[in-house]
Amino acid sequence: MAEQDELPAKERILGAAEELFAESGFDATPTSRIAERANVPKGLVHYYFRRKADLLTALIKRLPDEPIDxxxxxxxxxxxxxxxxxxxxxxxxxxxxxxxxxxxxxxxxxxxxxxxxxxxxxxxxxxxxxxxxxxxxxxxxxxxxxxxxxxxxxxxxxxxxxxxxxxxxxxxxxxxxxxxxxxxxxxxxxxxx
Structure with a gap:
């Protein structure tokens, strides 16, 4: 089993979306490619993220943002x-x-x-x-x-x-x-x- 497949499905979807959006851009990346890269059914992408734009919102939240003391x-x-x-x-x-x-x-x-x-x-x-x-x-x-x-x-x-x-x-x-x-x-x- 590949190391990526050991991650929870939602994390694999976010990782795949990040890679594909960076490679091809948001508009040029269909959710089917995200599902394929994440090795999940396409319906699971929509289960976690109703709209493709919700993936961008989730990715924004992944930016390191803790305050520096x-x-x-x-x-x-x-x-x-x-x-x-x-x-x-x-x-x-x-x-x-x-x-x-x-x-x-x-x-x-x-x-x-x-x-x-x-x-x-x-x-x-x-x-x-x-x-x-x-x-x-x-x-x-x-x-x-x-x-x-x-x-x-x-x-x-x-x-x-x-x-x-x-x-x-x-x-x-x-x-x-x-x-x-x-x-x-x-x-x-x-x-x-």
Missing amino acids: PARIVVPGDIAESLRHLVSELDARLARSRMLSHLLWRESDTHRAVRDALDERFQRLVRQVRAVILAAGDGDVAVADVDSAAGLLALAMSYRHSVARHASDDPPDLMERELNFIADALAPRPAVS
């Missing part, structure tokens, strides 16, 4: 290093869901539920970046600056994750430059007399 990654007084830890943690999560992330970014153009879920994910990312900056900055940074920095870094991370399948095209020091730029911009300035 700032206390675990923050280096007090060092915003740049704290953000490096955050980016490293987020990249590790992306590596576990690279195909799914690619699929959802692509389908967001034509499926409102996917677009809304990705927007919600982006807002959570902004809040995570903000929490790390505030914890690392020890109250020495202006909240308006933190909000701007959190939005900018969240945009950079979202962009990187949306094109993750092209990771070899990304200059290796680009994120490092962005992190340093944000940390320098947030560094306390000496008082002018």
Whole structure:
């Protein structure tokens, strides 16, 4: 028995849908191909997922989305290093869901539920970046600056994750430059007399 066949049918269906949607796109993938790839009867696909769009909704919920505890990654007084830890943690999560992330970014153009879920994910990312900056900055940074920095870094991370399948095209020091730029911009300035 193949290793995939040992999984529960619902998990096999989701795995097959993820692979096929990533390969061919949502609209070009019939449920019969999903059933065939999952090694289940077609009726079982519809038993678990009434409509094909329900598969996309279920796949969105599979994205790694647990909050990151700032206390675990923050280096007090060092915003740049704290953000490096955050980016490293987020990249590790992306590596576990690279195909799914690619699929959802692509389908967001034509499926409102996917677009809304990705927007919600982006807002959570902004809040995570903000929490790390505030914890690392020890109250020495202006909240308006933190909000701007959190939005900018969240945009950079979202962009990187949306094109993750092209990771070899990304200059290796680009994120490092962005992190340093944000940390320098947030560094306390000496008082002018």
